[in-house]
Amino acid sequence: MSSNLSLQSLQILTAILVSFFGAITSWQSYRASEIAQITSIQLESIEQENQRVQEFSKRIQDQLPNLTDPNPAKAKIALASLYSLAREDSDKSILFTVAIVSDNNSLRETMADLIMSDPRASGTFKDDVRAQLQKRLTAQSREALAQDQTDLANRNATEVKLLQNLTAERPKINGWLYLGKVPTGQNALAGDKTIKAATLPPIGTVVEADTSINLRNLSSRRGDIIGVISRNSKLKIQEIQRHRIDSRFEAVWAKVERY
DSSP: OHHHHHHHHHHHHHHHHHHHHHHHHHHHHHHHHHHHHHHHHHHHHHHHHHHHHHHHHHHHHHHHHHHTOSSHHHHHHHHHHHHHHOOSHHHHHHHHHHHHHSSOHHHHHHHHHHHHHOTTOOHHHHHHHHHHHHHHHHHHHHHHHHTTOOTTTTOOHHHHHHHHHHHHHOSOOEEEEEEEEEETTOOBOOTTOOBSOSBOOOTTOEEEBSSOEEEESSSSTTSOEEEEEOTTOEEEEEEEEEEEOSSSEEEEEEEEEEO
């Protein structure tokens, strides 16, 4: 009786094992088929995207004579027509790069207007534009610093205005602003001040910008530009730092947040 039970148990166990491994084999086959199908769809999608990018790039090449035409109207119309055909963020980013690296300010102005008036311009696209502008303005600022020029030297007004508009759209703003210089040990701001107050504001108070001001990640012109604050913007002072310029003056920087 015991041997019969053992034989039955063995038969049952064998059946279970066969069913189990059969199920695993079937599941593995299903997963392999599913993965192959997903991979095929992904490859097809990549191929379609490549074709779309190539077609859009060809359209840009076809419009190059107009984009580089001395007649500003032709260049603007060419850029606007290409922008209307841009289906993806990557298309718009290509056009922005074309406009921003050109020597044609009409293209820069047109591109800035298209971006700010486009209700379908995504946050991702605007983030890319903002990142490119931050790098360009930072490079220009450091070049001016190396040549002992003011922070306004060599700045393209269109680029500054576009970054200023994109900065204004951001829900949260934090960074460092140059407030101006003060006589050593005093609080009266000199003639290069950037806020409407005549003296250094206490921490925790709100100030108004008196001009467009570069927003940086450090309290120094060597810091990266991370935005441009527009005139009349209200900002809350979080921290104040004073840096000695010479025996007579100190440069004052403030860490701020938008009020």
